[in-house]
Amino acid sequence: MLGEFTYVNPTRIHFGKEALAKLPGELVQYGDRVLLVYGGGSIKRTGLYDKIVTVLRECGKQIFEDAGVMPNPTLEKLREGIQIARKHEIDLILAVGGGSVCDYAKALSVSVHCDEDPWEKYYVRFEEPTCPIVPVGCVLTMVGTGSEMNGGSVITNRETMRKVGHVFGEAVYPKFSILNPELTYTLPEYQMKAGFYDIMSHILEQYFSGTDDNTSDYLMEGLLRSLIHSTRIAVKNPTDYEARSNIMWIATLALNTLVAKGKATDWEVHMLGQAVGAYTDATHGMTLSAVAGAYYRHILPYGLPKFKRLAVNVWNVSPDGKSDEQIANEGLAAMDAWMEEIGLVRSLAELGVTEDMLEGIADATFLQEGGYKVLNRSEVVEILRASM
Amino acid sequence: MLGEFTYVNPTRIHFGKEALAKLPGELVQYGDRVLLVYGGGSIKRTGLYDKIVTVLRECGKQIFEDAGVMPNPTLEKLREGIQIARKHEIDLILAVGGGSVCDYAKALSVSVHCDEDPWEKYYVRFEEPTCPIVPVGCVLTMVGTGSEMNGGSVITNRETMRKVGHVFGEAVYPKFSILNPELTYTLPEYQMKAGFYDIMSHILEQYFSGTDDNTSDYLMEGLLRSLIHSTRIAVKNPTDYEARSNIMWIATLALNTLVAKGKATDWEVHMLGQAVGAYTDATHGMTLSAVAGAYYRHILPYGLPKFKRLAVNVWNVSPDGKSDEQIANEGLAAMDAWMEEIGLVRSLAELGVTEDMLEGIADATFLQEGGYKVLNRSEVVEILRASM
Numbered sequence: 106m107l108g109e110f111t112y113v114n115p116t117r118i119h120f121g122k123e124a125l126a127k128l129p130g131e132l133v134q135y136g137d138r139v140l141l142v143y144g145g146g147s148i149k150r151t152g153l154y155d156k157i158v159t160v161l162r163e164c165g166k167q168i169f170e171d172a173g174v175m176p177n178p179t180l181e182k183l184r185e186g187i188q189i190a191r192k193h194e195i196d197l198i199l200a201v202g203g204g205s206v207c208d209y210a211k212a213l214s215v216s217v218h219c220d221e222d223p224w225e226k227y228y229v230r231f232e233e234p235t236c237p238i239v240p241v242g243c244v245l246t247m248v249g250t251g252s253e254m255n256g257g258s259v260i261t262n263r264e265t266m267r268k269v270g271h272v273f274g275e276a277v278y279p280k281f282s283i284l285n286p287e288l289t290y291t292l293p294e295y296q297m298k299a300g301f302y303d304i305m306s307h308i309l310e311q312y313f314s315g316t317d318d319n320t321s322d323y324l325m326e327g328l329l330r331s332l333i334h335s336t337r338i339a340v341k342n343p344t345d346y347e348a349r350s351n352i353m354w355i356a357t358l359a360l361n362t363l364v365a366k367g368k369a370t371d372w373e374v375h376m377l378g379q380a381v382g383a384y385t386d387a388t389h390g391m392t393l394s395a396v397a398g399a400y401y402r403h404i405l406p407y408g409l410p411k412f413k414r415l416a417v418n419v420w421n422v423s424p425d426g427k428s429d430e431q432i433a434n435e436g437l438a439a440m441d442a443w444m445e446e447i448g449l450v451r452s453l454a455e456l457g458v459t460e461d462m463l464e465g466i467a468d469a470t471f472l473q474e475g476g477y478k479v480l481n482r483s484e485v486v487e488i489l490r491a492s493m
Numbered sequence: 494m495l496g497e498f499t500y501v502n503p504t505r506i507h508f509g510k511e512a513l514a515k516l517p518g519e520l521v522q523y524g525d526r527v528l529l530v531y532g533g534g535s536i537k538r539t540g541l542y543d544k545i546v547t548v549l550r551e552c553g554k555q556i557f558e559d560a561g562v563m564p565n566p567t568l569e570k571l572r573e574g575i576q577i578a579r580k581h582e583i584d585l586i587l588a589v590g591g592g593s594v595c596d597y598a599k600a601l602s603v604s605v606h607c608d609e610d611p612w613e614k615y616y617v618r619f620e621e622p623t624c625p626i627v628p629v630g631c632v633l634t635m636v637g638t639g640s641e642m643n644g645g646s647v648i649t650n651r652e653t654m655r656k657v658g659h660v661f662g663e664a665v666y667p668k669f670s671i672l673n674p675e676l677t678y679t680l681p682e683y684q685m686k687a688g689f690y691d692i693m694s695h696i697l698e699q700y701f702s703g704t705d706d707n708t709s710d711y712l713m714e715g716l717l718r719s720l721i722h723s724t725r726i727a728v729k730n731p732t733d734y735e736a737r738s739n740i741m742w743i744a745t746l747a748l749n750t751l752v753a754k755g756k757a758t759d760w761e762v763h764m765l766g767q768a769v770g771a772y773t774d775a776t777h778g779m780t781l782s783a784v785a786g787a788y789y790r791h792i793l794p795y796g797l798p799k800f801k802r803l804a805v806n807v808w809n810v811s812p813d814g815k816s817d818e819q820i821a822n823e824g825l826a827a828m829d830a831w832m833e834e835i836g837l838v839r840s841l842a843e844l845g846v847t848e849d850m851l852e853g854i855a856d857a858t859f860l861q862e863g864g865y866k867v868l869n870r871s872e873v874v875e876i877l878r879a880s881m
Contacts, residue, residue, distance in 0.1 A: 107674075107738040109509030114502065120755065121497030286495075320719040320739045320746075327715030331708040350495040351708045354755065358708075363751075367508065367742065 107319060107367030114361055116254045117281040120354065122346075124285045125156065125244070131281045132164045135240055136196025139166045140189065142210050144174045144202045148246065151291045157201060157244065169193040171213075174202065177261045177268060177382050177389070178209040180224050183216060190217040190239065198241045200279075203296075204250025204303075204389070207243050211258040211277050214239045228260055228269040234277065243282040248289050248353045249300025249390055251307060251360025253282035261383055267469055268383035270375075284357065286350040290343065294448075297343060299390030301336045301352065302449050305329070306374050306393040307359040312415065313401075313408055314369040314475050321364050322414075328355050328364070329419045333443060340447050371476030374400050377488065380469035387456035394449035395456055399491035401437055403484065408477030409433055453492045463489045495707060495755030502749055504642045505669040508742065510734075512673045513544065513632070519669045520552045523628055524584025527554045528577065530598050531589045532562045536634065539679045545589060545632065557581040559601075562590065565649045565656060565770050565777070566597040568612050571604060578605040578627065586629045588667075591684075592638025592691075592777070595631050599646040599665050602627045616648055616657040622665065631670040636677050636741045637688025637778055639695060639748025641670035649771055655857055656771035658763075672745065674738040678731065682836075685731060687778030689724045689740065690837050693717070694762050694781040695747040700803065701789075701796055702757040702863050709752050710802075716743050716752070717807045721831060728835050759864030762788050765876065768857035775844035782837035783844055787879035789825055791872065796865030797821055841880045851877045 119127035132139075139161055148154040161168050171186045190198070190213060200210035216223035218236040226232050243253045251257070256273030289297070312325045332355050338348035358364070377400065378392035385392075405412050413429045416422040416436025424432050450456060458466070467485045480488070507515035520527075527549055536542040549556050559574045578586070578601060588598035604611040606624040614620050631641045639645070644661035677685070700713045720743050726736035746752070765788065766780035773780075793800050801817045804810040804824025812820050838844060846854070855873045868876070 107508065107735075107742055109511055111505065111507050111515065113505035117499065117501035119499050120495065123497055127499065318722065318735055318739065320716070320723075320742050323715035323719035324712055324746075325715070326718075327711035327713070328708070330714075331711035334706065335708075347495075347706055350755075351706065354495055354708050358712075367738075 107321075110366045112362065112366050113275060114254060114278065114363070115275050115280070116278045116361070118254060118284060118357065119281065120284045121350075122285060122287055124283045125160070128157070128160050128244070128283060129164050131242055132161070132166060132197070137165065137167050138169065138194055138196045140169045140171055140193065140195040140198045142171045142174060142186070142198055142200045142202075142206055142213070144172070144206050146172065147291070148201055153201065153244070153246065153288060157199070161199075169195065174206045174209045176205050177259075177386055178205050178212070180260055180262045180264075183209065183212055183223065183260060186213045187216050187223070195239055198239055199244070200241060201244045201246065203245070203247025204252040207241075207245070207250070207252035207279065208258040208260070210241045210243070211252070211256065211273065211279075212260050214241045215273065215277055224260070224262060227271045228262070228267075231271055233274055238276055241277075241279045243279045244288070245282060245284050245353075246288045247292050247296060247300060248356045249303035251356055253279060253284065254357050254361040257360070259379065266383050266465065268379040270379065284353055286346060286353045289349060289353065294343065296388060298340065298448050299388040299394075300356070301332070301339075301390070301447055302394040302397075302444070303390035304332055304352070304356045304359050306378075306390075306397060308332070308364070309397075310372045310374055311365045311368070311370045313404070313411055313477060314371050316410065317368075319368050321366060321368050325364050326415075326418045328359060331355055333419070336447055337443075369475040371473060373473045373476055373480060376471040376473055377485070380466045381453060381456065381458060383469050384462050384466050385457045391450040391456060394444060395451060395453045396488060396492045398437070398441060398444075398451065399488045403488055403491075404476065404478045405433055405437070411477070412436060453489065458493065460493070495709075498754045500750065500754050501663060502642060502666065502751070503663050503668070504666045504749070506642060506672060506745065507669065508672045509738075510673060510675055512671045513548070516545075516548050516632070516671060517552050519630055520549070520554065520585070525553065525555050526557065526582055526584045528557045528559055528581065528583040528586045529589065530559045530562060530574070530586055530594055530601070532560070532591070532594055534560065535679070536589055541589065541632070541634065541676060545587070549587075557583065562594045562597045564593050565647075565774055566593050566600070568648055568650045568652075571597065571600050571611065571648060574601045575604050575611070583627055586627055587632070588629060589632045589634065591633070591635025592640040595629075595633070595638070595640035595667065596646045596648070598629045598631070599640070599644065599661065599667075600648050602629045603661065603665055612648070612650060615646075615659045616650070616655075619659055621662055626664055629665075629667045631667045632676070633670060633672050634676045635680050635684060635688060636744045637691035639744055641667060641672065642745050642749040645748070647767065654771050654853065656767040658767065672741055674734060674741045677737060677741065682731065684776060686728065686836050687776040687782075688744070689720070689727075689778070689835055690782040690785075690832070691778035692720055692740070692744045692747050694766075694778075694785060696720070696752070697785075698760045698762055699753045699756070699758045701792070701799055701865060702759050704798065705756075707756050709754060709756050713752050714803075714806045716747060719743055721807070724835055725831075757863040759861060761861045761864055761868060764859040764861055765873070768854045769841060769844065769846060771857050772850050772854050773845045779838040779844060782832060783839060783841045784876060784880045786825070786829060786832075786839065787876045791876055791879075792864060792866045793821055793825070799865070800824060841877065846881065848881070
């Protein structure tokens with residue numbers, strides 16, 4: 106049953122090979138002082154930086170820079186960015202990069218004019234902004250996080266070893282996002298594959314909850330089928346535009362809040378992955394793929410009908426003459442096989458996690474209540490150990 | 494392959510049994526002079542009218558009325574509404590009713606401040622508004638058209654016997670729509686069922702185009718599976734909230750532009766149905782169900798792989814040992830069986846169409862180019878005849 110909800114998503118998406126041509130039409134709606142936010146400089150190597158600077162100049166903008174946003178953006182970096190944005194009285198933040206850059210841009214957008222400590226306000230007390238918000242636009246170069254069309258923003262506090270996500274309301278959503286699948290071709294294969302599992306995890310974490318009949322679950326089955334199909338093509342031929350464009354759009358739809366409407370959601374795999382990320386700086390998607398198998402096998406008995414449904418409707422498992430457990434387990438085996446085929450990390454050890462970190466990671470893991478089983482701390486340790 | 498597109502949908506949806514409680518929060522954003530637009534007065538019998546008037550008064554609004562919007566709203570009625578809205582210098586149009594009332598409200602919203610003839614500007618030349626647009630909000634009492642979250646507006650010109658839809662840009666979308674599935678319970682069974690086929694037709698008309706691999710098609714398969722499942726429950730028990738709430742949300746998602754993104758679309762069944770509507774005033778959804786069978790059998794040879802895919806992925810036809818034609822035809826037979834089960838009109842004669850009308854209906858039928866076969870006029874007559 107669809108529960109009560111309000112749905113609106115104000116982000117304007119420009120999608121396709123020519124999507125960057127829509128940037129001037131967006132820029133004209135904002136003030137002249139643009140803060141260009143980006144990561145380690147790969148956009149300079151690919152030529153994207155030059156293209157965007159040219160567009161900004163042609164639109165008469167003053168360009169200021171906040172570079173060096175890292176894969177798991179830190180509070181320390183955020184504090185730097187706030188100083189830069191305040192000093193230059195920024196009118197628009199233009200984030201060019203992947204999910205980390207978009208997440209960071211959103212955190213910055215609600216912190217520039219905030220008198221309180223942003224970590225305490227947004228990532229400890231989870232309050233909504235009460236200050237003016239600097240508008241954000243995105244040019245996406247990596248697929249997976251969905252940050253381009255939602256209010257999510259994950260920041261890591263290195264001092265306290267906490268990686269925490271705040272899902273902000275629509276006022277913090279990017280005003281526009283430019284999605285050109287070709288801009289994602291230059292991404293290293295490892296990052297591309299990590300993004301693929303991030304997408305699958307986003308969908309599964311919303312799918313694995315509830316026992317009712319809900320249109321959102323049917324939509325997610327469609328997204329999963331398309332994702333499985335297209336990722337199999339993309340790992341063989343990373344420049345297959347059809348596959349990469351489908352994957353890019355699936356990633357956005359998986360986490361633009363639409364498929365969660367009217368239903369409970371889980372998100373425990375993300376909580377585990379984020380805790381791992383706070384300890385290792387491992388690539389986000391791979392922290393999820395490393396723990397997912399153990400987690401799903403742990404909760405399967407509590408959500409058997411949904412695991413069975415996934416097996417049949419998404420993984421094409423034939424149910425004839427099999428028990429529900431058998432069908433559900435064949436579904437997970439099919440997921441394992443797909444993960445192997447895609448080339449995902451399947452163990453925490455491979456990400457640099459050592460036995461002595463497990464208790465600390467367990468301490469850093471938020472326990473969610475929307476899924477089929479609310480974990481206790483010892484179950485978290487058990488799942489982490491099984492993922493080594 | 495996903496083609497180039499821009500996607501944004503500014504309508505805020507409030508969904509659920511308590512959705513009407515969100516109305517005051519919306520009303521406060523607009524001026525005091527509200528035009529209440531509704532149909533034949535069924536909202537007075539159900540008590541909804543009183544509830545809404547109470548909310549409007551509590552919010553300090555001045556209420557003006559434009560009642561009597563008919564199932565196929567006419568240009569004549571629109572001209573009346575323009576006079577009312579101008580006279581009272583309306584700040585907000587609140588449409589309470591089904592798709593016709595929403596469509597009419599949107600037509601009115603772009604005509605109040607328009608100096609030109611609205612029929613000529615919007616329904617002959619298909620121009621976008623160049624005047625200020627009066628904001629529209631909706632309280633939906635019938636499911637099917639999707640008008641609550643898009644820019645579509647169909648108006649009938651009785652003088653020229655033309656029923657024409659204009660798909661306006663996002664500035665004309667409702668600012669908000671209140672979707673309470675329980676408000677649709679009072680709808681007569683015939684109208685409810687007509688809405689069910691309207692939804693299916695919206696999805697199929699976007700599904701039956703293109704030969705590429707496209708995430709939008711997977712989403713539509715999910716929507717169709719959910720729709721088939723829930724409509725079978727709803728015709729047996731029209732007050733099954735789970736089924737009716739799923740159907741209401743599917744209807745919105747089917748036509749809020751999302752599933753059309755990046756792909757071609759057909760819409761010929763709607764063109765045939767609208768031409769029938771201009772001649773008979775028959776219920777919209779039933780004009781579609783009456784012609785769909787003959788139309789799909791006519792175009793099947795031109796889109797065989799997609800008809801086969803629909804049969805397997807949506808109608809659960811087993812493909813083993815069968816030719817593509819056989820699989821595709823079994824899919825259409827399954828659709829026929831579902832249509833019988835739901836109780837849809839399957840012949841134009843039943844809607845009051847007579848042989849002497851067929852040439853006129855064919856003249857009034859727009860020929861679309863996005864589907865598997867661009868019809869010529871004699872094919873239109875052939876399909877209409879086969880639908881008698």
